[in-house]
Amino acid sequence: MESKPLPLKDKREHDTRAELTQGGPVFVPAVDILEDSQQLILIADMPGVDKDGIDIRIDNNELHIHGRVRRSIPGEYLVSEYPIGDFMRSFILSNLVDVGQVSASIKNGVLRVTLPKSQAAKPRKIQVHSE
Amino acid sequence: MAIITIREPAYFAAGSGLGRGGGRTLGVFQNEMNRLFESFFGHGKATSPSGVFPPINVYQTAEALVVTAELPGIKPEELQINVEDDSLLLQGERGAVHEDDTVSYHRRERDCGSFSRKIGFGQRIDAQAVSAELKDGILTVTLPRAREAMPHNVKIKTS
Numbered sequence: 687m688e689s690k691p692l693p694l695k696d697k698r699e700h701d702t703r704a705e706l707t708q709g710g711p712v713f714v715p716a717v718d719i720l721e722d723s724q725q726l727i728l729i730a731d732m733p734g735v736d737k738d739g740i741d742i743r744i745d746n747n748e749l750h751i752h753g754r755v756r757r758s759i760p761g762e763y764l765v766s767e768y769p770i771g772d773f774m775r776s777f778i779l780s781n782l783v784d785v786g787q788v789s790a791s792i793k794n795g796v797l798r799v800t801l802p803k804s805q806a807a808k809p810r811k812i813q814v815h816s817e
Numbered sequence: 818m819a820i821i822t823i824r825e826p827a828y829f830a831a832g833s834g835l836g837r838g839g840g841r842t843l844g845v846f847q848n849e850m851n852r853l854f855e856s857f858f859g860h861g862k863a864t865s866p867s868g869v870f871p872p873i874n875v876y877q878t879a880e881a882l883v884v885t886a887e888l889p890g891i892k893p894e895e896l897q898i899n900v901e902d903d904s905l906l907l908q909g910e911r912g913a914v915h916e917d918d919t920v921s922y923h924r925r926e927r928d929c930g931s932f933s934r935k936i937g938f939g940q941r942i943d944a945q946a947v948s949a950e951l952k953d954g955i956l957t958v959t960l961p962r963a964r965e966a967m968p969h970n971v972k973i974k975t976s
Contacts, residue, residue, distance in 0.1 A: 689910060689929070689931045690930045691870065692870040692871075692911060692928055692929070692930040692931065692932045693870065693930070694868060694869060694870045694872065695928070716926035716928075717924060717926055717927065718922065718924060718926065718927045719922065719923040719924040720920050720923070721920065721921050721922075721923060723919065729927065731927055731954070732889065732954070733887035733888065733953065733954035733955050734887070734953055734954065735953060735954075736953045759876065760883040760885075760957070760959075761876035761878035761883055762877050762878070763875075764875040764876060764877050765875035766864050766874050767873050767874060768872040768873075768874060768887060794890050794892065794951075794953065794954050795888075795889035795890065795955065796889050796954065
């Protein structure tokens with residue numbers, strides 16, 4: 687299958703270092719947010735982050751994702767085209783998300799957060815009773 | 818009604834209790850200083866994009882060249898690596914996640930598509946000994962230098 691070439695994009699650096707005590711740049715991961723009738727799915731590119739490096743918090747309807755990237759510099763730099771650093775991003779959830787049921791997984795450097803909708807937000811079929 | 822809102826990385830809202838003005842400015846200034854120091858002392862080398870996907874970092878040791886690239890979501894079977902005497906060819910494709918009618922997108926920042934990049938090294942590689950690893954979305958290709966390209970000591974003859 688022929689497909690369009692992948693564009694080159696610079697990693698977007700966070701302009702605040704509020705929650706971090708360590709040095710080095712922090713980047714904003716690219717995300718897709720999908721919705722179907724049952725849930726929202728948030729997919730974030732976080733290359734270099736594994737299961738142990740991911741930290742997800744929900745605090746007052748704010749979802750925070752933070753991925754720690756372990757730097758391993760295998761030798762002396764010859765060429766440097768991309769910077770290396772942690773990933774961080776926050777989202778505000780409406781009360782239509784059932785925050786107690788949020789789950790997440792990470793594979794191949796891609797984080798997937800599943801945010802089920804609360805019962806009130808799911809489409810329902812209304813039973814009609816005959817009298 | 819928005820079910821999810823992206824909180825753009827930004828400065829603190831006033832009254833967040835984390836200090837305004839001074840602290841923030843200092844933070845940014847310190848970041849800039851850290852960056853200057855880092856690029857000065859080579860910890861975080863200033864980057865220079867090539868214009869081609871994927872961006873790479875190349876490192877060298879006495880025995881090998883090491884190329885790394887960030888390829889999140891790409892499976893080993895979606896990636897092709899070819900090595901010649903003095904160059905490396907990376908080709909692959911990142912497919913879309915969902916193309917389902919029942920799904921609607923609120924945000925779509927992750928690109929899909931194909932890529933092909935050839936990297937020349939200007940020195941000979943031992944093509945048989947090249948190894949590659951794809952872990953957590955990062956590709957690492959280790960390319961041992963050909964024997965004649967390795968640094969070696971020159972013995973001085975004494976008469």
